Amino acid sequence: MDTAIIAINELSKTYQMGTVKVDALKQVSFAILRGEFVAIMGPSGSGKSTLMNLLGCLDTPTSGQYQLDGVETARLSDNELAQVRARKLGFIFQQYNLLPRQSALRNVEMPLIYRGVSAQERRQRAETALQIVGMDERTHHRPNELSGGQQQRVAIARALVGSPAVMLADEPTGALDTTTSAEIMGFLQTLNREQGLTVIVVTHERDIAAYAQRILTMRDGRLVKDERN
Amino acid sequence: MAMDTTKLLPPLDSASGVNWLEVTWMAFDSLMANKVRSALTMLGVIIGVASVVALIAIGTGASESITGQITSIGTNLMMVMPGSSSNRAPGMSTSARTLTLDDAKAIEALNLPIVGVGPQFGMTAQIVAPAADKNVTITGAAVAAQTIQNLTVANGRFFNEDEVKSASAVIVLGSTVAKDLFGKGQVIGQSVRIRDQTFRVIGVLESKGGAGSVDDTAIVPITIAHQRFPNARTPDGNAYVVSSIALAVKNKEDVDAVQSRIGILLRERHRLKANGSEDDFNIMNQASMLSMLTTITTLLTALLAAIAGISLLVGGIGIMNIMLVSVTERTREIGLRKAVGAQSRDILLQFIFEAIALSLSGGVIGLALGSIVALLVTLSGLLSASVSLGAAALAMGFSVAVGVFFGIYPARRASRLNPIDALRYE
Numbered sequence: 260m261d262t263a264i265i266a267i268n269e270l271s272k273t274y275q276m277g278t279v280k281v282d283a284l285k286q287v288s289f290a291i292l293r294g295e296f297v298a299i300m301g302p303s304g305s306g307k308s309t310l311m312n313l314l315g316c317l318d319t320p321t322s323g324q325y326q327l328d329g330v331e332t333a334r335l336s337d338n339e340l341a342q343v344r345a346r347k348l349g350f351i352f353q354q355y356n357l358l359p360r361q362s363a364l365r366n367v368e369m370p371l372i373y374r375g376v377s378a379q380e381r382r383q384r385a386e387t388a389l390q391i392v393g394m395d396e397r398t399h400h401r402p403n404e405l406s407g408g409q410q411q412r413v414a415i416a417r418a419l420v421g422s423p424a425v426m427l428a429d430e431p432t433g434a435l436d437t438t439t440s441a442e443i444m445g446f447l448q449t450l451n452r453e454q455g456l457t458v459i460v461v462t463h464e465r466d467i468a469a470y471a472q473r474i475l476t477m478r479d480g481r482l483v484k485d486e487r488n
Numbered sequence: 489m490a491m492d493t494t495k496l497l498p499p500l501d502s503a504s505g506v507n508w509l510e511v512t513w514m515a516f517d518s519l520m521a522n523k524v525r526s527a528l529t530m531l532g533v534i535i536g537v538a539s540v541v542a543l544i545a546i547g548t549g550a551s552e553s554i555t556g557q558i559t560s561i562g563t564n565l566m567m568v569m570p571g572s573s574s575n576r577a578p579g580m581s582t583s584a585r586t587l588t589l590d591d592a593k594a595i596e597a598l599n600l601p602i603v604g605v606g607p608q609f610g611m612t613a614q615i616v617a618p619a620a621d622k623n624v625t626i627t628g629a630a631v632a633a634q635t636i637q638n639l640t641v642a643n644g645r646f647f648n649e650d651e652v653k654s655a656s657a658v659i660v661l662g663s664t665v666a667k668d669l670f671g672k673g674q675v676i677g678q679s680v681r682i683r684d685q686t687f688r689v690i691g692v693l694e695s696k697g698g699a700g701s702v703d704d705t706a707i708v709p710i711t712i713a714h715q716r717f718p719n720a721r722t723p724d725g726n727a728y729v730v731s732s733i734a735l736a737v738k739n740k741e742d743v744d745a746v747q748s749r750i751g752i753l754l755r756e757r758h759r760l761k762a763n764g765s766e767d768d769f770n771i772m773n774q775a776s777m778l779s780m781l782t783t784i785t786t787l788l789t790a791l792l793a794a795i796a797g798i799s800l801l802v803g804g805i806g807i808m809n810i811m812l813v814s815v816t817e818r819t820r821e822i823g824l825r826k827a828v829g830a831q832s833r834d835i836l837l838q839f840i841f842e843a844i845a846l847s848l849s850g851g852v853i854g855l856a857l858g859s860i861v862a863l864l865v866t867l868s869g870l871l872s873a874s875v876s877l878g879a880a881a882l883a884m885g886f887s888v889a890v891g892v893f894f895g896i897y898p899a900r901r902a903s904r905l906n907p908i909d910a911l912r913y914e
């Protein structure tokens with residue numbers, strides 16, 4: 260499968276802060292193939308998160324094009340972007356962002372509510388997703404009853420539950436110790452290899468980036484390096 | 489806890505919006521997550537709805553009781569009162585002394601199709617019995633009053649024409665008055681004092697029930713009332729005044745004719761010019777009294793309910809306040825929901841439903857509480873207050889409206905949050 264799942268062309272993002280303009284992203288172009296595992300590296304403030312937000316359809320670019328799974332997204336409305344996120348994307352965050360008062364199962368089910376999936380099917384899919392990440396014995400635990408690594412696994416299950424085309428993770432191991440970080444990255448690698456899931460991970464650590472097949476390096480809002488691992 | 493990547497999730501096509509039932513569930517879920525806060529927030533609506541429901545029930549009950557009393561007086565009853573209708577509240581007593589005993593006699597002389605003519609002259613005074621005393625309305629009346637007003641004597645007898653002619657100091661007590669003055673003891677034959685005049689009790693009336701009815705009055709011959717009570721004469725001193733003339737028409741159909749005939753007579757007697765000058769008396773029949781009183785009680789009930797409604801409004805503001813706090817606290821949650829695909833509309837619905845769930849739960853509890861208050865009032869025997877289906881529906885409708893109205897602003901704020909900013913929010 261050599262088709263591009265993501266293709267961006269001269270993508271730019273300028274933040275306006277009062278009278279000051281910040282060019283967070285400057286005419287970045289690249290393509291990511293279906294089934295690739297890509298790491299985005301770069302120092303703090305280099306525009307990694309800005310890029311991820313655009314790739315995640317959480318934000319719209321100031322200029323440039325972005326095709327996701329063959330659909331041009333740069334001109335979509337907020338509601339259309341929400342639908343794209345629901346169908347095609349799975350997110351993993353540094354802070355896990357689980358709903359604190361709800362069980363692992365309910366957390367994993369949550370995205371499906373917005374796709375009108377029936378309660379029964381939601382439950383089945385959420386259970387399967389938790390099995391995939393090896394958390395099927397903790398389905399009724401609340402986030403505060405789980406370790407950081409376990410919480411991140413639940414978050415991965417939540418990202419997987421809607422069968423996304425691309426998994427996006429912005430510093431997914433930023434809050435975890437080295438061993439757990441390795442475990443989580445190992446999970447993402449296995450998912451990528453065995454289920455063909457496209458994974459994009461933002462990190463500023465070399466050993467985390469080492470799990471990817473390809474490393475994009477950012478500096479000052481520009482893509483400065485694109486290397487095979 | 490090993491991964492099991494052999495498990496595969498099948499592709500998922502459906503991407504239709506949220507299900508309403510699901511949003512309702514989520515709303516209750518998040519309210520249950522913060523029980524104390526939810527309960528306190530509901531309190532305003534609970535108090536508001538409870539007071540609206542109770543006040544409407546009590547108001548309606550009071551109005552029904554008054555209507556019942558007027559009906560019990562007799563359907564064809566008519567009252568002639570002194571003073572014009574324009575310069576006083578209808579139905580209220582007046583100090584005008586424009587109606588005289590001679591007017592009553594003149595009405596009687598017309599030979600109208602009526603049961604009798606009952607001039608009355610009353611005052612409020614203290615009745616002193618050996619063991620107790622009590623302030624009551626004492627009415628000086630004619631013998632005809634008994635038939636006109638449907639008064640039944642439970643014990644003893646009513647006074648007769650001779651006693652009226654001779655201005656005998658005899659008195660007939662309402663049942664409540666008799667009980668308050670003498671308890672369970674002997675009443676007939678006892679003496680009571682009013683303004684230094686001793687009266688002999690000759691009868692006790694049968695109870696008609698209700699506050700302000702004949703049960704709370706005492707009746708004496710009008711002649712002795714005129715002799716003993718103050719302000720009994722017209723300003724020129726030539727005639728005895730009456731505070732009202734009661735009469736009962738034999739047939740309902742004659743009410744209007746009798747009323748206009750008496751009007752003509754009194755205008756003649758009082759030398760009122762045909763053009764211009766206003767009646768210095770006021771004739772009311774039962775139908776007009778009923779409609780007037782209904783207007784007053786409906787107005788009063790509405791007023792009370794409106795005041796109670798203000799507390800409902802305050803409850804609504806409380807909900808808005810808590811919803812705003814909740815939106816701020818849950819900024820990250822909102823960001824997350826949006827990131828995984830919730831549309832602005834979904835978030836809007838979720839928060840509006842939370843506000844409605846708060847106000848509607850408060851409304852249901854308030855309705856129950858208001859019904860209990862109404863039930864207690866009924867059980868106390870004061871009046872029968874019952875919560876109508878309409879009032880209950882109104883309370884529920886109002887609760888939902890309060891939730892929507894005060895929930896919409898916080899919900900809009902939540903729905904407009906930018907997912908990136910919301911996710912970054914600490």
Ligand SMILES: Nc1ncnc2c1ncn2[C@@H]1O[C@H](COP(=O)(O)OP(=O)(O)O)[C@@H](O)[C@H]1O
Pocket residue numbers: 274275276281282283301302303304305306307308309310
């Ligand atoms: N919402 C924003 N408003 C203004 N400036 C922003 C905003 N988000 C990011 N920036 C700026 O854009 C640049 C890139 O930031 P970011 O993409 O977060 O970098 P990284 O994730 O690589 O640390 C930084 O200079 C940052 O200050």
Ligand SMILES: [Mg+2]
Pocket residue numbers: 307308309
């Ligand atoms: Mg960043």
